[in-house]
Amino acid sequence: MIKLIVTDMDGTLLDDTRKLPDDIWKTIEELHKKGIMFAVASGRQYQTLADIFDRVSDEMLFMAENGTYLVYHGKPIATNPIEKLLVKELIETGRKIPDAYILLCGTKTAYAESSDERFLSHARKYFNHIEIVDDLMELDEEVLKYTIADFRDPIHNSIHYFDSFRDRCKPAVSSDLWLDVMGLTANKGTALRTMQEKLGISNDETIVFGDYMNDFEMMQYASNSYAMVNAHPEILAVSKFVTRLDNNNNGVIDTLRSLELVNG
Incomplete structure (x- = not known):
């Protein structure tokens, strides 16, 4: 049944x-x-x-x-959050990726440090609640998911930036624009x-x-x-x-x- x-x-x-x-x-x-x-x-x-x-x-x-x-x-x-020190490393890496934007997903809302309207217009299709902050490094909240909006295609661009992290977290392409990173489990x-x-x-x-x-x-x-x-x-x-x-x-x-x- x-x-x-x-x-x-x-x-x-x-x-x-x-x-x-x-x-x-x-x-x-x-x-x-x-x-x-x-x-x-x-x-x-x-x-x-x-x-x-x-x-x-x-x-x-x-x-x-x-x-x-x-x-x-x-x-x-x-x-099932991502370990805090790892989040900071992921932010540093994400900032290096061309034509890509970071979102940190918490239990209350999602956080971004970019106000780029192209990025936000896509993000708002999936995230009704987004707070723009000056510096994601200063965020003091559990991060459930680290997300990249990659306008060059995550399969051929951003996912390769996270190859060295695979023993500590799990990158997963969730669409032709979005790359998600979560804890290993x-x-x-x-x-x-x-x-x-x-x-x-x-x-x-x-x-x-x-x-x-x-x-x-x-x-x-x-x-x-x-x-x-x-x-x-x-x-x-x-x-x-x-x-x-x-x-x-x-x-x-x-x-x-x-x-x-x-x-x-």
Whole structure:
């Protein structure tokens, strides 16, 4: 019996205009009536996710910032921050990358030291709450995720700046613009295991949906992992199943209907 549905957001639940499916609220209501928890696992900050799902956020599970910040029924459950000295080294490195901008993600908001409007216009698509500070080095808060907006393509540019850090943290390209860096044990797969243990839900009772490389550990770990048909090739390869429809055609909800978890 399925008890937990976990979905990524961008490229998975959201369409390419970052819009939720029209019938998402009806779907969540039907799942909850059946005792099935609806959860989001996203690289987005918790505050943004809570804003998006404001109607039902207190009834949901959020694995925000790529699983580094877990919130259940509106209450923080666990964090998995980056070590403070390492954060400073990452900032120093990020400042050297051409055409790239740093965001530090905390539990309360995201922090940037650049007011470049091109950067901020892209960042605000995913981070509703951003505070501009004079110097990121002076920030005295847990950093859950270090993020780079790389306008030259993170796969071919910024990720190589972090090769020497791989024994202390984990860089992951999350889109064609964004590179995320978390602690070595921080990923959506680890977050999913943590929440399953806390909720007493088994892997066989869980379904997950994803599309990109920051979903990799979650898709690899889950017994019932559904890669979006539009997913990255490595996600398609590691997942157990593939959706019939893509993110622009409500592939997540279509799959839930085909499994008879919600009404068609």
